[in-house]
Amino acid sequence: MAVEKMKFVNIAGPIGAMDDFVINTIVPFDIQLENAMYILGSVKGLYPFSEENPYERLNKNVEDLIKVLNHDISYNPSKSCELMPVSLLEPEIDGYERQLETIQKISGSLKEDLEHKREIRKQLVPIQNLDINISKMFKFKYIKFRFGKMPKDSFKKLNTYIKELDIIAYEVSEEGESVYLVYFTPRSQQGNIDSLFASLFFERIRISGDVKGLPKDALKKLDDEIEELSNRVNMLDKDAREFVERNFDRLQELYNFTVQLNEVFEVRRYAVRSNEAFYLTGWIPISQVEDFQAMVNKLKSVTCIVEDDIAVKKSHPPTKLRNNKLIEPFEELVRMYGTPSYNELDPTSFVAITYTVFFGIMFGDLGQGIVIALLALLYFKKSGNPLAKLGIYLGTISSVTGFFYGSFFGNEHLLRELFPGVPMIDTMASKMELLFASVAFGAFLLIVAMILNMINKYKQEKIGKMLFDRNGLAGLVFYMALIYIILNIVLKNTVSPIIIILFIIAPFFIMMFAHPLENLLARKKHVFPKEGGFLLEAVFEMVETLLATLSNTLSFMRLGAFALNHVGFFLAFHSIADIVGGSGSIVVMIFGNILIIGLEGLIVLIQGLRLQYYELFSKFFEGEGIEFKPFKIKG
Numbered sequence: 353m354a355v356e357k358m359k360f361v362n363i364a365g366p367i368g369a370m371d372d373f374v375i376n377t378i379v380p381f382d383i384q385l386e387n388a389m390y391i392l393g394s395v396k397g398l399y400p401f402s403e404e405n406p407y408e409r410l411n412k413n414v415e416d417l418i419k420v421l422n423h424d425i426s427y428n429p430s431k432s433c434e435l436m437p438v439s440l441l442e443p444e445i446d447g448y449e450r451q452l453e454t455i456q457k458i459s460g461s462l463k464e465d466l467e468h469k470r471e472i473r474k475q476l477v478p479i480q481n482l483d484i485n486i487s488k489m490f491k492f493k494y495i496k497f498r499f500g501k502m503p504k505d506s507f508k509k510l511n512t513y514i515k516e517l518d519i520i521a522y523e524v525s526e527e528g529e530s531v532y533l534v535y536f537t538p539r540s541q542q543g544n545i546d547s548l549f550a551s552l553f554f555e556r557i558r559i560s561g562d563v564k565g566l567p568k569d570a571l572k573k574l575d576d577e578i579e580e581l582s583n584r585v586n587m588l589d590k591d592a593r594e595f596v597e598r599n600f601d602r603l604q605e606l607y608n609f610t611v612q613l614n615e616v617f618e619v620r621r622y623a624v625r626s627n628e629a630f631y632l633t634g635w636i637p638i639s640q641v642e643d644f645q646a647m648v649n650k651l652k653s654v655t656c657i658v659e660d661d662i663a664v665k666k667s668h669p670p671t672k673l674r675n676n677k678l679i680e681p682f683e684e685l686v687r688m689y690g691t692p693s694y695n696e697l698d699p700t701s702f703v704a705i706t707y708t709v710f711f712g713i714m715f716g717d718l719g720q721g722i723v724i725a726l727l728a729l730l731y732f733k734k735s736g737n738p739l740a741k742l743g744i745y746l747g748t749i750s751s752v753t754g755f756f757y758g759s760f761f762g763n764e765h766l767l768r769e770l771f772p773g774v775p776m777i778d779t780m781a782s783k784m785e786l787l788f789a790s791v792a793f794g795a796f797l798l799i800v801a802m803i804l805n806m807i808n809k810y811k812q813e814k815i816g817k818m819l820f821d822r823n824g825l826a827g828l829v830f831y832m833a834l835i836y837i838i839l840n841i842v843l844k845n846t847v848s849p850i851i852i853i854l855f856i857i858a859p860f861f862i863m864m865f866a867h868p869l870e871n872l873l874a875r876k877k878h879v880f881p882k883e884g885g886f887l888l889e890a891v892f893e894m895v896e897t898l899l900a901t902l903s904n905t906l907s908f909m910r911l912g913a914f915a916l917n918h919v920g921f922f923l924a925f926h927s928i929a930d931i932v933g934g935s936g937s938i939v940v941m942i943f944g945n946i947l948i949i950g951l952e953g954l955i956v957l958i959q960g961l962r963l964q965y966y967e968l969f970s971k972f973f974e975g976e977g978i979e980f981k982p983f984k985i986k987g
Contacts, residue, residue, distance in 0.1 A: 355698050355977075357638040358661050358669040362391075363631065365654035370623070370630045373654060374616045374983075378632075381644050382982035385622040385634040386667050392624055392631060401620035406438045408617075410445050411610035417448055418603055420596045427611045427985065428604070445606060448599060452592060459588035466581040469574055476559075476571045485566060496542045498549070499524075499534045499557050506552035507531040519545055532557075615985045635670055635980070661694070669694040672980035679704040681741040689965055690975020695811045697804055699973050703964060704745075706797060710960040712749035713790070714914035719761035720949050721750030746957075757915070761945055762922035779919050786912040794908020795835055797968060802828040805972030816870030822863045822897045823971045830859035831901060863897065864890045904967045910959055914952075921948050 361383065365373055378385075389400055418425055502510075507523070514521055521535040537545040564570060596603065624631050636644055641658060648656040661669045671691050673683055675698070682704040692698050715721075728743025754760070758767045758776035768776055779786055802823050809818035819825045833855030840847050862869065867886075871879045880886060925944030929937035969975070 354674045355692055355694060355696070356672040356674045358635045358672070358694070358980075359638050359641045360633070360659040360661065360664045360667070360669075361636055361641075361644070362633050362657040362659070363648070363654065364629050364656075365651070367625060367628060367630050369651075369653060370619075371613060371616050373651070374619050375612055377644075377647055377651070377654075378619070378983060379616075379985055380647075381636060381640050382672070382980075383634045383636045383644075384670050384980055384982050385619065385632060387622055388624045388631050388633045391633045391666050397626050398624045398631065399626075400624055403620070405614065405617045406442070407610050407614040410438075410442060411607070411614045413445055413449050414603055414607045414610055417452060417596060418600070418607060420452065420592055421600070425607065428608055441606075441610075445610075448603065452595060455588055455592045455595065459585055459592070462581055462585050462588070466578065466585060469578050469581065473571065473574050473578065476567050476574065480567045480571050483566065494539055495536050496539050497534060497536045498546070498554075499532075499559055500549075500555050501527075501530045501532045501557065502549070502552055502554040504529055504531055506554070507533065510549075510552060517545070517548075612985055619983065633667075634983075635667075637672055637980075668978060670980040671977035673698050673700060675700050681738045681745075682707065684739055685742075685961070685964070686975075687979075688961075689969055689973070691977040691979045693812075693974060693977040696808050696974065696977065697811070697972075699804070699969070702800075702804070702968075706968065707960050707964055708745050708749045710911060710963055711746045711956060712753035713911045714956045714959065715746075715750050715918060715953060716753035716757040716915060717759045717761065717918065718751050718754035718767065719759075720945060720953075721747045721752075721754050723747070723949060724750060724953065759919070759922075762925065762941065762948075764919070764922075779915050783912075783916060786915060787909050790908050790910070790912035791905060793911065794963075794967070795831075795905050797908070798904055798971065799828065799832065801968045801971035802831065808972055808974075816866075816873045819873075820862055820866040820869045822866070826859040826862040826866070827897075829855055830863065833859070834901070860894065864894050904971075907967050908963065910963070914956055914959060918948070918952060921952060 363373075389398070392398055415425060504526070510521060517537075518541050519535055519537045521533055524532040524534060526532070535545070535549070619632070622632065622634070645656060645658065648654055671694050673686075673692070675683060679700055682700050685703055685707065686692070686698070686700050725744050725747025728740050728747055731737065732740035732744065755767065756774075756776055757779060758764055760766050764778075767774075777786075805821075805823045806818050806825060806828070809815070809821070809824060817824055821827060822830075833851065837847050837852070837856065867881065867890075868879045922944065925940060928944075929940040932940055
């Protein structure tokens with residue numbers, strides 16, 4: 353449960369060395385940069401950087417060059433070239449770009465010509481058997497022709513009254529439910545005939561004026577031209593790829609270098625400058641301070657001043673969680689609620705223990721737990737997703753508790769027969785005991801949560817809340833005394849009035865007047881709030897506290913309830929399997945296991961989070977911290 357301590361660094365150096373310093377000194381360490389203008393704004397002679405980023409365009413140009421090879425581009429700092437000024441970098445990249453553009457410009461022109469000829473070919477294919485000189489048809493003085501297609505049904509209708517019209521229609525070919533045709537009509541009748549054909553769903557296909565002679569001859573000539581153009585285009589594309597391939601290693605170096613400089617240039621958003629120097633500020637984990645200072649000390653032109661976290665007034669330390677690899681995946685569950693504050697306990701360890709136990713109690717089955725763990729393991733090996741580790745842990749704990757429940761894929765007898773000497777819990781025969789144990793476990797966790805809250809308040813120097821709050825010492829005493837009294841009532845034992853007065857009534861009134869007591873402890877001028885209605889508000893708060901205490905405790909009953917529900921599901925499927933009988937019963941049980949793993953497993957995951965967030969986190973965890981985000985070149 354560790355939040356790593358931070359130190360604040362103030363860095364100054366010559367402007368000309370800034371990019372090199374960031375690449376070689378800032379990037380290797382975890383440093384979250386802060387807005388230096390806000391931190392150093394009161395220092396005269398400092399102003400923000402205003403230069404335009406010259407590397408953004410260069411990086412995009414190199415990226416476009418490499419894309420010619422259809423390669424996946426990724427940033428690899430080990431292949432970056434030596435530091436170069438823009439005056440040398442820009443001409444080299446532009447030179448590569450111009451050479452490639454020359455090839456691509458010629459190729460682009462040929463591709464346009466090729467596309468044009470392919471469109472003409474589409475026009476000629478349907479009329480290739482037409483024995484008419486197309487070029488002469490365009491020169492008709494008194495006759496107009498149209499080429500296109502219409503549905504076969506429309507063509508049949510046309511043939512019934514075509515003899516009565518000034519029109520000659522000639523079928524060229526058929527394709528599916530369409531007929532390709534050409535028709536001739538006097539220019540004087542063109543408008544009426546075109547309207548008639550439009551009503552018969554005629555779709556005109558325009559023939560390019562470039563077509564000469566018979567369609568079949570023009571088509572053959574066109575095919576030859578298309579083939580020649582395609583070969584030339586392919587050759588030029590090959591030339592472009594070979595050009596990039598020949599220079600690929602250098603382009604990869606330039607890409608990595610421009611990525612570096614492009615992102616490093618953005619550091620100027622956090623920096624300020626004088627006429628000759630740059631200034632950077634930021635937070636660094638205390639574990640890296642010594643090595644960082646040692647590296648900076650090697651640079652004679654750069655200075656670094658390190659400050660303690662409490663000495664910095666204009667910036668709050670960010671939160672960097674530090675947990676071992678085993679429980680690291682549970683950090684994501686914590687972040688879903690919020691990031692721990694810098695001076696707050698990291699609840700990751702607490703979550704790792706409680707959440708796995710919650711899942712194990714609610715979803716205990718040896719066979720199903722093994723399935724969940726194996727599926728999570730396969731997914732982790734395939735994707736590397738750290739959240740998949742949660743599935744491994746949850747499946748493992750489900751297997752362990754399932755063994756002691758005596759449950760194996762819903763069979764409640766097999767494990768008991770195989771391991772007669774192992775004590776196993778019969779959940780359905782121990783309903784009340786299981787529910788009572790769940791509530792008792794929840795009460796214990798609530799006490800732990802209150803203790804954690806007191807530790808947090810002490811770390812945050814909120815002594816008043818640590819002592820008087822309903823989740824502080826007063827609330828802890830009240831809650832433990834309440835449990836003690838309830839147990840004695842159940843066991844029919846008498847409770848001393850002194851205990852009630854000291855541990856119930858006194859803490860009750862302390863919590864009721866928590867705000868004035870906090871003000872009194874802090875020696876504030878006004879102990880009671882100036883606004884009226886304080887007493888009424890305090891009464892309502894205490895009513896809400898009593899109801900919340902009861903609700904929070906009983907909410908843990910769901911642990912036992914879901915354990916019983918898990919068995920109940922299987923009893924239902926066993927009943928269905930008995931009714932079906934034969935091989936069908938096996939199918940029913942397989943389906944039942946799949947459904948329970950998917951549906952009930954999801955419900956239990958959600959219920960575990962609910963207990964974690966609403967019952968426990970609400971007692972001690974605020975989650976209002978700033979997540980630590982060090983500057984890194986991502987590419």
